[in-house]
Amino acid sequence: MTEPLLQVRNLRVEFPTRHGTLVAVDDISFDIAKGEVLGVVGESGAGKSMTGSAIIGLIDPPGRIGGGEVLLEGRRIDNLPPSEMRKVRGRKIGMVFQDPLTSLNPLYTIGEQLIETIQTHMALSDSAARKRAIELLGEVGIPAPESRLNSYPHQYSGGMRQRVVIALALAADPALVIADEPTTALDVSVQAQIIALLKRTCAEHGAAVMLITHDMGVIAETADRVAVMYAGRIVEIGPVREVIKSARHPYTEGLMASIPSLSHEQDRLFQIDGSMPRLNAIPPGCAFHPRCPHVFARCREERPELVQSGASRAACWLHAGDRR
């Protein structure tokens, strides 16, 4: 098997506070292969976005990477000096943020922002960069890209702006695009378009995608593999069909059951009781045990690690083999 594009090894993100250090991402490891789409799901605060920010090296202080390593194409990138990391951002890893309304600088035209990004990473003349900007806008489905180049962000609708943001993320042909809740801020009618566009354009550019979302439906349609996060840890990771069809971890099961379905009659939507623990009060053992329907003694004492179970891996004592 060829070397994975991105390798995350025992990554830990922590926030020093006056009352001790909070761990937002706790010892997670995963790979993304070339051209693969990895979905990352979980509730708000599970550490999904923090993982994405850590990979691209944009954790806001006082947060910091507290341990582990991130390798891109075999090269370690989490400890690069800022000037080197800057060349990775945009060039190797592109990023799409949640809110397209605030992602673009209101005082510059779309063209200026695109050309600036292209010329930062590629030695292109003004006219060549402009040509590429027009091509990119055309690719993401902006009609009449040549004339829209001179428009300002406020002259675009939300969906259009997210298309521009995708074009910006792909401007320098990165190998990986991290899309952090790319459709959360959009109208429902536009969401599917943007997801399809993201998937298609990234495939055309040969870029792998790390798709962070809390929408299991989006993952089901788009991702090749999925990682489920809970309280800063990956609780289950595996091929998307496998995870959806036969979830191993009780939390994943709960997530799947709480997706509303039109096909069969449901009086009430399933819900997981309780809420995710706060970072300063993560319970010992399995972090999910206070909410878990199958909880037993060992869950309260020992923390389960990810173990192979069928095609996927899950961190649950139910699948550890030696149940006590």
Place this chain on the structure above:
Amino acid sequence: MIAFVLRRFAQAVIVMLAVALVAFVMFRFMGDPITNLLGQDATVADRQAMMERLGLDRPMPVQYFDFISRAVQGDFGISYRMARPVSEVILERLPATLELAAVSGLMALLLGVSFGVYTALRRDGWLSHVIMTVSLIGVSLPTFLIGILLIWVFAVELGWLPSFGRGETIQIGWWRTGFLTESGLKSLILPAITLGLFQMTLIMRLVRSEMLEVLRTDYIRFARARGLSSRAINFGHALKNTLVPVITITGLQLGAIIAFAIITETVFQWPGVGLLFINAIKFVDVPVMSAYLLLIALIFVTINLIVDLLYYAVDPRLRVERPKAADTT
């Protein structure tokens, strides 16, 4: 765009007319011009004759209109004290004030913006802390005290710089400048610092807080994620967004610099219009006072107009959307 300018222009004219009304009313309530001219013991007939000669017996609106039409032509009457046309006296004094205001305004703007950007980018550097602490002094000490302190240190104790006046000046046309002589430039330093210090610290603190605000926005984060250089991010993306509110305050402050020059000019005996105004108040020289009032109002209104136009230049969101670009998904 043209409609916008015309609308703002009309507003400016209304403001000027209102200020002119105040300036006009001053003549009626501050002293009696007839008594001033003829003395206490003039006969009623003499007074009547003088009133007719000066047109003071006509109805008020007519007199107001007459006042405005003369003011527009630059005729503000004769100074009671100096017995010379007011416009002539003001023109003579205006270069001194404008030179002082220009230097302190420029100083306030350049230093204010650079210190503001520096302290925002190096938020925890020791130099930033020093600048912020010193700026507190600039904000809290009153202008006249700063002026007197500067005179005490640099003129009295050290003897480096003159404590009053403009030094030697050179006449260029009707403009008398102090920029071209050494003593003129030396005389300018202390008053300019005194006048500009408060504005500088104000601009600096404003730029700093705006800059910190902008640096937290999503589009700056996105600009980082695109791998742009920190120079492009800080000075291209962040600073431009910072400038939108800074322009307003700076515009108003430039007006204030000219208006508040009164105090600095008094402390340093700077022969500008501010000092002229203070002396006019002492002698109830109403024509000079009303002309000064109109002049300051005109400067404020003009600066505001320019600020509005600058907004237009900086912020595309204010420009009227062209119909061609209005299509959306």
